[in-house]
Amino acid sequence: MADRDPPVVPHVAAIRELATEGESEGRTSLPIPPKTVGERVRRATVYGLMIGLAILYLVPFVYTVVTSLQTQAEAAAGFDLWPEQASLDAYREIWSREDLSFVTFFKNSLILSSSITIITLFLATLGGYAFARLRFPLREVLFVLVLGTLMIPDQLRLVPIYLMMVDFPLTGWNLTQTLRGYVFFGSSIALATSLFLMRQYFLTIPKDYEEAAKLDGAGYFKTYWRIMLPLAAPAVAAVAILTFQGIWNEFFWANLLLTGDSSNYTVQMGLVQFRFQYQTLWPQLMAAATIAIVPVLVVYVVFQRYFVAGVAAAGVKG
Amino acid sequence: MAVDVGRARRAPSLGGERLREAGVGYAFVLIPLAIFVLFQLYPMAYAFYVSAHQWGGITGNEGYVGLDNYRELWHDEAFWTWPPERATALWNTVYYALLVVPLQMALGLTMALIVNQAIFGRTFFRSAYYFPALVSSAAISVIALYLLSADGLLNAAISAVLGREFDQPWFGDPDTALESIVVLDAWTTSGTMMLFYLAALQSIPLDVYEAAAIDKAGTWRAFWRITFPLLKPAHFFVAVVSVIGALKLFDQAFIISTGSGGPAGSTMTAVMYVYTVTIKEFNYGYGATVGVVLFLIIFSLTLAQRLAFGRAEIGY
Numbered sequence: 001m002a003d004r005d006p007p008v009v010p011h012v013a014a015i016r017e018l019a020t021e022g023e024s025e026g027r028t029s030l031p032i033p034p035k036t037v038g039e040r041v042r043r044a045t046v047y048g049l050m051i052g053l054a055i056l057y058l059v060p061f062v063y064t065v066v067t068s069l070q071t072q073a074e075a076a077a078g079f080d081l082w083p084e085q086a087s088l089d090a091y092r093e094i095w096s097r098e099d100l101s102f103v104t105f106f107k108n109s110l111i112l113s114s115s116i117t118i119i120t121l122f123l124a125t126l127g128g129y130a131f132a133r134l135r136f137p138l139r140e141v142l143f144v145l146v147l148g149t150l151m152i153p154d155q156l157r158l159v160p161i162y163l164m165m166v167d168f169p170l171t172g173w174n175l176t177q178t179l180r181g182y183v184f185f186g187s188s189i190a191l192a193t194s195l196f197l198m199r200q201y202f203l204t205i206p207k208d209y210e211e212a213a214k215l216d217g218a219g220y221f222k223t224y225w226r227i228m229l230p231l232a233a234p235a236v237a238a239v240a241i242l243t244f245q246g247i248w249n250e251f252f253w254a255n256l257l258l259t260g261d262s263s264n265y266t267v268q269m270g271l272v273q274f275r276f277q278y279q280t281l282w283p284q285l286m287a288a289a290t291i292a293i294v295p296v297l298v299v300y301v302v303f304q305r306y307f308v309a310g311v312a313a314a315g316v317k318g
Numbered sequence: 319m320a321v322d323v324g325r326a327r328r329a330p331s332l333g334g335e336r337l338r339e340a341g342v343g344y345a346f347v348l349i350p351l352a353i354f355v356l357f358q359l360y361p362m363a364y365a366f367y368v369s370a371h372q373w374g375g376i377t378g379n380e381g382y383v384g385l386d387n388y389r390e391l392w393h394d395e396a397f398w399t400w401p402p403e404r405a406t407a408l409w410n411t412v413y414y415a416l417l418v419v420p421l422q423m424a425l426g427l428t429m430a431l432i433v434n435q436a437i438f439g440r441t442f443f444r445s446a447y448y449f450p451a452l453v454s455s456a457a458i459s460v461i462a463l464y465l466l467s468a469d470g471l472l473n474a475a476i477s478a479v480l481g482r483e484f485d486q487p488w489f490g491d492p493d494t495a496l497e498s499i500v501v502l503d504a505w506t507t508s509g510t511m512m513l514f515y516l517a518a519l520q521s522i523p524l525d526v527y528e529a530a531a532i533d534k535a536g537t538w539r540a541f542w543r544i545t546f547p548l549l550k551p552a553h554f555f556v557a558v559v560s561v562i563g564a565l566k567l568f569d570q571a572f573i574i575s576t577g578s579g580g581p582a583g584s585t586m587t588a589v590m591y592v593y594t595v596t597i598k599e600f601n602y603g604y605g606a607t608v609g610v611v612l613f614l615i616i617f618s619l620t621l622a623q624r625l626a627f628g629r630a631e632i633g634y
Contacts, residue, residue, distance in 0.1 A: 050432050050437070053447065054442075054443055060461055060462075061449070063465070067464070123353075130343045131347065134342060134346065135336070149358040152361075152362050153613055156610060156613040158589075159365060159606040160362075160368060162597075163602060164364070191354070251455055251569045256597070268456035269456075272456050272573050285464065286460075286461070289460050292454055293452075293457050297452065
């Protein structure tokens with residue numbers, strides 16, 4: 001305690017507040033409440049609960065990754081916080097198997113998720129722009145109809161969709177067990193929510209931009225493509241994250257429409273089939289689970305930055 | 319249409335332009351609407367149609383049977399019984415929903431209250447609580463199978479606390495299988511509920527709390543007297559989302575029971591029953607019937623929930 005803090009100068013205090021960010025909010029907003037015993041107990045309880053919950057929420061995933069780095073013998077030996085010799089054997093083994101090959105599943109999932117995300121983005125932004133800006137008869141009725149489709153539950157559609165996809169109306173195509181068929185149907189999964197999100201966002205954009213474009217002689221598509229779409233970047237990012245995540249994680253319809261030939265399976269289906277066939281090969285199963293989780297995590301982290309940047313840019317311009 | 323006429327009168331020279339705008343508008347929404355008709359509206363009507371027919375996997379459509387399938391379902395003891403018994407698809411699902419909905423709401427609200435505080439590291443904790451919601455149902459189920467297996471992490475922890483061997487097979491015992499799925503789903507979905515509650519909490523104006531501070535109301539009292547009632551629209555929204563999600567339970571039960579709904583039918587859910595009847599027993603007509611009945615139940619529940627909460631709102 002020899003060198004005490006120098007007397008606090010106001011602007012130094014302000015800088016210090018900035019440096020400690022979140023912690024300072026409580027201090028700056030209201031006059032400092034007296035630190036009574038009750039207040040201290042309350043704080044301790046909140047922190048205890050907060051940290052306890054975080055451990056409860058994250059430990060299973062840490063343990064998943066730890067097990068995926070173990071050997072079968074190590075995993076069977078019981079609980080171990082760190083594998084003796086961390087190895088990627090489990091990953092190597094599931095990556096290119098004869099019967100269930102995760103490199104194929106991974107590729108399939110990537111193809112399906114990205115193509116459905118792109119289709120959904122295009123249709124939802126174009127449709128959202130029309131529903132928000134272009135005037136045409138029955139516009140509101142049609143929009144309510146779109147939202148109404150969200151009320152139709154999957155359990156009602158299971159049988160009819162299956163029958164339709166096995167023997168498609170008019171053409172007689174069998175669209176099950178093909179990636180094409182899943183992309184076709186999958187484009188409907190996230191469309192209504194995305195359309196709604198995009199329309200709501202377009203409604204908040206000032207009309208000045210479009211009017212300027214119109215004076216320049218830009219048509220509707222050009223206005224949408226050059227003006228509205230860039231302005232809606234944060235909403236586009238949100239729709240992209242949600243759709244990609246939704247399709248990457250999707251199991252119900254994939255299981256219904258793609259089961260049969262394992263060369264068409266998604267990562268989620270492959271993981272489930274692996275469990276069904278090799279009940280307790282835990283290191284391999286945990287490696288497969290990790291592979292099923294990581295891409296969503298990456299997209300989330302990467303796009304979140306884009307998301308924040310988009311909001312910030314909109315704030316500066318607006 | 320009235321609006322169109324009005325505008326046209328004001329600017330007659332723009333009539334062609336208005337027509338063009340409408341045409342472009344239709345063109346832009348045409349594909350999404352076609353997709354909705356094809357994969358939402360048509361299947362809905364088709365489900366009712368199929369449910370009124372004897373329709374098998376190999377034989378195909380064998381003709382109109384009226385309400386026969388519905389009559390069969392009425393007496394189907396694998397689907398439901400009266401008085402309610404567990405291990406029937408419908409009551410399993412109702413039991414699951416009754417447990418999981420309050421748990422999800424309470425957890426979501428608690429976590430939202432925690433991360434809504436001016437507290438160190440709240441961004442980290444918000445992400446931590448939301449993380450399980452990002453993970454696929456397949457991965458979550460397989461991880462749960464590992465953690466809750468007889469010699470898994472949970473039993474190891476319990477054994478350590480008890481000081482003796484504890485080897486409950488959580489998913490292998492009909493008395494704990496569905497309950498374990500309840501805890502699993504509360505864990506994974508509460509992050510989403512937290513985000514809904516957080517948005518609602520942040521829209522409550524601060525001066526409401528300042529008034530409470532002047533009244534010297536304690537934190538606990540202020541929460542129950544002010545925050546909780548003000549969150550009523552959020553409660554409604556979260557409850558609807560949670561109930562609809564609960565009645566859809568399929569992935570976790572299917573994966574954990576290896577598609578059987580076992581042990582002893584304890585994890586056979588309503589949607590899994592539709593799947594089993596359709597895909598494993600090739601009875602499409604009957605599967606469609608179960609689907610239609612579930613749809614009608616969900617629809618009336620949503621309506622009832624809206625009415626109940628709507629009335630409560632007037633009272634407040």
